[in-house]
Amino acid sequence: MKKIPIGHSDFKRIRSTPELLYVDKTDLISEFVEDPCMVLLITRPRRFGKTLNLSTLRYFFDRENAEENRRLFDGLRVSENEKAMALQGTRPVIYLSFKDCKERSFREQCIKIRHALSQMALQIPNGPESSLQPVEWELIRGVQNMTLEPTELSNSLYIISKYYQNTFKVNPLILIDEFDVPLQSAWGEGYWDEAITFFRNFFSSSFKDNPYLWRGVITGCLRVARESMFTGMNNLEVSSISSNHYSRHFGFTVPEVKQLIEDYNLSAIETKIESWYNGYMFGETTLYNPWSILNLL
Structure with a gap:
């Protein structure tokens, strides 16, 4: 009888520990592969496996350690899907979580956002200096060193996407977990206007106006009105609790x-x-x- 993975949300850790239970949810990958949408927003209540599923997508598509990660899916349903398996390990993946970005002021929240982006940017593999302009390299180093102002920070995923595309000649997959945590904090602490302005620009730069994007998946608990957060993002598909698509995977x-x-x-x-x-x-x-x-x- 397998042990219960209470509190585990990292797919690789669970699958690399044979004694841990894993309920096969990899049909999510098969549905995602067939879905024509470019950007997918998935909203579900807490404790419904959003982080684990996003981690599953990360390890499946990431070109880093592709062969090692492929073995994680042995015996799972997605391994029987030839179309999906042809895409395994083929994309750079940008993974970002805002789960810790809850503070009492926008200034303090920006520190947490800088830290989250820095942890992601420090994982960028080395590439040729020619892959970006000098000013763009300065921005990436600013993300890594947590020195950027919010207006510069909002363009960070755009520049990092460009780096991946120019370096590996393939557009990256962007995964963002718990996008709504900083917004809930902003609403409760009274700095909503500052936060929503930042995140509107951040998501627009990352997903709407980004020619270097392959696809994106965003998860959270709340459905934020498109008009306030995702203005003009015609490439956005929303899977909420009332949707049939993706319903059985969470x-x-x-x-x-x-x-x-x-x-x-x-x-x-x-x-x-x-x-x-x-x-x-x-x-x-x-x-x-x-x-x-x-x-x-």
Whole structure:
């Protein structure tokens, strides 16, 4: 009987530890490959596997350690999808999380944003100086050293995307987790106008006006009005709790829970489990909260 990975949200760590349980959600990759949208915004409640799924996309598409990462998907459903597997390990991936960007003032929040972007930018592999103009290299070094002002910082993913495209001749995948955390903080602490101005410019530069982008995925809990945050982003597709697309990939489906109940010898209380935890409907799919089920197991 496998151990329960409570609190684990890194796909590679889970798959590299054979004794940890993993419920196969790699059909997400297959659906993503077939989806024509350029930028996907996925909103779900907390504890529904958003970070783990974004981590799964990261390890699947990332060209860094591609062969090693390919083995992580052995035996999973996506490994049977030839079209998807042809794209495995083919893209530079820019991964960014705003989970810690919650502060009492915009100045303090910018420090956290600088830190998050710096941690991402420090992972950029070395490339030829000719891949960017000198002023663009200055911006990347400013991101790495956390010295940029907000107006400069908002263009950081654009420049980093350009670097990847010019260096590897392929556009990157941009993944942003918990995009709404700094906005929730800004609303509660009274600096909404400053924050929304920054993030509107940040997302526009990264996703709307970025010719070096392959595709993007953004996850969070809240659906922020398109008019306030994603103005003019006609390439944005939203998957919310009312959407059918991607609905079964976040949370545990009824068949998945039934299998877990059987595997962990809980059939005697199956009816009680259904009454306790069977309370979510995303699109037309009935789902269980994975955090609740894993804690039960």
